[in-house]
Amino acid sequence: MFPFSRLTVVVLSAFMALPVMAANLQLRIIETSDVHAHLTDFDYNQNQTNPKIGLTRAANLIKQARREVKNSVYVDNGDVLQGSMLGDYMAAKGLAENEKHPSYLALEKLNATASVVGSHEFNYGLDYLNRAIANTSVPILSANVFDAKTKAPYFKPYLFKIMMLKDEQGQKHRVNVAFIGFTPPQVLQWDKRHLDGKILVSDIVLTAKKYVPLLKYLGADVIIALNHSGLGDGKTDINQENTTLALSKIEGIDAIAFGHEHDLFPSENFAHVAGVDVNQGTLNQAAATMPGQFANHIGVIDLILNNDSGKWRVINKSAQLRPIFDEKTQKPLVSNNWRLKWAMRPYEKATRKFVAQPVGNGAAPMANYLSLVQDDPTIQLINNAQTDYVQRELAGLPALAKLPILSAAAPLRAGGRHNDPTAYTDISQGNLTYRDVVNLYPSPSTVAAVKVNGAELKEWLECSASVFQHLQSGSSDVQPLVNWAGFHTYNFDVIDGVSYQIDVSKPARYNGDCLLVNPKSQRIRQLTFNGKPVHPQAEFIVATNNYRAFGGKFAGTGKNKVVLDSSVENRQVISHYIYTQTEQNGAVIAQADQNWRFAPVAANAYFETSPTERAKNYIEQNAVHPYIWSGTDGQGFAMYQFDMQK
Template identity: 40%
Template sequence: MRMMDMFNKKLLAVVIASTLGLVACGSDDNDVPAIQVDLRILETSDLHANIMDYDYYKTKYDPSIGLARTATLIKQHGAEASNFVLVDNGDLLQGSPMGDFIAANFKRDNTLGDTHPAYKAMNTLGYSVGNIGNHEFNYGLDFLSQAINGADFPYINANVLCEADCWEGKEKGDNLFTPYIIEEKSVIDSNGNQQTIKIGYIGFVPPQILLWDKQNLSGKVSVMGIIEAAEKFIPQMKAEGADVIVAIPHSGVGTPSNPVDVNDENATYALSLVDDIDVITFGHSHSVFPSATFEGLENADLDKGTINGVAAVMPGRWGDNLGIVDLKLEMQDGAWLIIDRTAKAAPIYDKNADEPELVSADNGIRDAVAIEHQGTLNYVNQPIGKASADMYSFLTLVQDDPSVQIVSDAQIAKVKANLTPALKDIPVLSAAAPFKAGGRHSTTADADSYVQVPAGDLTYKNAADLYLYPNTMVVVKVTGAEVKDWLECSANQFNQISASSTEPQYLINWDTHRSYNFDVIDGVTYKIDVTQPTKFDGDCALLDASANRIVDLAYIQDGISITGAEFANKEFIIATNNYRAFGGKFAGTGSDHVIMELPDSNREALAQYITDETAEHGQVDPTADNNWDFVTINTSTKLDIRFETQDSALADKFIIDNQSRHLTKRADLTDEFGFAIYNIDLTSQAITK
């Protein structure tokens, strides 16, 4: 079914239901009070093992993150409601040093302990259900199975199917998890009487888990499309008597402009058009809905918190917001009808407020994970080496950067040490991207999302700060032509700059390109011409075949620069991660290009490289080799080109000391998320040092 057909059908249903509700209310006996129920649905999502309100990289409490703070909101907003339920959307088990600490202990001695700390905390809050997110698979199915067994609430997922080695008596083709549940919720109505409402919950995960966690899932599971699974199971839920159906997709909004694709990663908009879904508590993309970020989204009411008439909420990430949906139901002709709905996200912290800490921590959550918290502190403070220079990512989107350079150096070293004789004559390159470079520039918390590893002694927490995810090392073989198109897709990170405009022009494309897709390929040299249109979009789909942003692309071999057709036809090996290698998004990626899968995580390879370099040289040198730069713009027009980065004294000093282009901070201006605004001079030659 195409998107517009689904919308027309859904809109008609909403209009009919509203009309029937008005007729029913108008025809009731005035002496018989209407039976109404207020139901609140609270949602957490994308906690990423941030249970404590603590930054393990900076080794201090952080009031802007953590379930310990969100729990206070849960209790406040739950107490205000006549009736409420609590759900979690997923991406719970991975993403903070505590998650890595627990996973590392599990892998070492094959036991998780009594209960995963995430569930020690969540079990105190009365969750009705949890959904499986894509990062739940990062540590493997055995870990996932044992971890969720510690939850005092059920887990759901409707679109992951078992292929082999199924658990709990599942057979090939069965849903690996319970696809949905129907909770018979006892509620108090507006007359003070007890009623029962059947709430159906159904969960989904992006089909891309088969690419992102291929090493853990290949041959073991298959995945249905999100809409495909919804259309299969929601009629069953309705037939089984569900009064209210809550979809819990670990999936972003998506777009109203394209037809539904079975492999859509971000399918929430499409789900809002599926019959009989009443509420969508979604996540995955770390944004906040409703918010100004989604201004202009077709058929979205940001005041009511609806998409196509369906109540919808997405509560950011790391516990920085709580999703809140309020429904008013009325008994009409023996059935519950939703007569009003609103949704909003409530923050735990407001950076711009006079008193930014909007809630205090819940000490019950802190106490529940106190042992694991101390274990994590010990874990991240293990010494691994020493660095000769600061590794901050404040400039990583506008120049070659030490926080990415050291990752590339480690990946190249690891791959070269593991090459077979047949591959030793092929040049080894490395693709690495900044994982902490201003987040998604969509919340005030993103202004703190930068790597900050100072020179001096290094610990495991520093390695985890430099490489945020537990990806594994994977190697692909490509041609030089594919290297160029790989970089052309990365160059979509930048907006096109007009060489004849005096108006302010912002360089960074935050809207359609994620910074973790801004791959720098080390081992070659190149420049990016931002006055040219982009060849690919943020998903590497071709936009303009004639576009040519990547220029002066070269490989130096025996002192000779290889360029042009000779470069395009040359073979290269690229060290990268499983997410990129198997994704098939960038040119030169996909299973047919993979030539080696290493058992090491990229983070482990980085930590080992730091240790080895320190042992051999006394320290590791992360200095950027400046293998890429922008093309200097030749124009007589005075350009006003701007970019955003952290607004702090530390960032100010680092930028002054390390700029490779002339950069000027606009002291009069920060943006709505608290980022500093800098001008970058692309009309003068780069600074030589």
């Protein structure tokens, strides 16, 4: 049965039966996505304002885009509650019974028509999310999340609006506009501790194929999908994480506001993809935008509707992005919206006080400017803390305590997706605060551990090594080292406790999704434990986070491999480790042990990193190779060359 009453059908049928005069009209859809609680332009990591981020700046772009047209709606595509220290502060404080979450308050003040439940909305638990949603007037949508017991939709699946839109002559017309939201099924793995046994999440594409005919039956003239999901490959394998390209093939969907991957669409990054027109801003039959992260862009979709046939139909569509900052001139393109800035001021002030809490001392500066080319002290500290915690947790379990404990961690702030030269971890020597801990580990994930064998361990590292391009040995060209387009740096796991080399003269064995693409290739060489080669059947415990442990993407991970599923956040473990090391030794020491390096290759390569003087000084003092600065690229990143044979 479709979830609507007979009265609904009668009313809608009456609206549909009203005569309309032939006309054209324009409907603009304005999108933000993956704001991640960056509600203002204050960067808590850097403890200063940053004109490249912030909903208070994007707010003026939204206002401007609305003024340009007669008809517009603003939608947010999710991941709005978590991702900045303000989000952490609100979760630590908790929401009072009728208290509005500042992220949803900001959407209200911007007159958002709807938002979707993003993947990170669950990070602080269902009770917290439910209260935040209950206290906002903004409809929060997700059509593919269901109550595990009743099987009923857990959130509002769609929003059906009968809108009065003006045509080119200023005459008003009734147009039925439907908004439907989607959430990636992987949230069941990523936030298992919060969601297990409470919700079910169905396949995005199958759910859309169920609801789109329903919305058309209800009389929708325009259907707009809010898809908190990346582009994907267009395939329809069940429960895919990134589904927008596949969704764009479904007849009836006119526009898609998407995100999740923090990338930019339309942009030349996707010009090679079949079905994509980056000039028009379309994916197959739908107009679409993906506006980056932290409100650094807005998406603008324009639909032209015509009713010559007696029904409103979309006859033209286009999409574009609008940035808040010009990377070429290094100047902001828009100021703060001071009404929103003033409304967010109390939350910003409280957050700054919250993150200034002391946790211990650091014996030396730590930065991850070189984390993609050599072993790194920030990763070392995370791995040391995870190893310490898991050792203590497993000490009372004889069958597991006797196994060697390794630890896996990746650079979580290392240039974004080659789109943010400021997104690096840099922590000064001396007093360490909670701000520094979050700088080290931005995610509120929890500690978990898996039991793997030597063969799985090697394949895990093989997938991590996919972050690097295949270099041509003997070439005289300076070749790019990092595969920004096909890989996320947060998947470049460094596993401490073993030693190994990465041979980039071989093609990557896996792609960025850990799918085997070159079965005969082997990049991981000289994998040893305690100086001896790792036997394929040798057993290890690997400390990591719940996302990785339950993800099943990397070899050795997945639900059946998990031996420790803690409710303690990685950040809590890091804070405790810093505190205890400070108590015992006066400061925490996180010197990289250089357990991995590149195998020598007859090639010159370059890599990208932060362009600041602080970064340049750190690289000069901590380089294990003679890296040579060679200017900046079009994204504002510093470029360094080095001889990989040395």
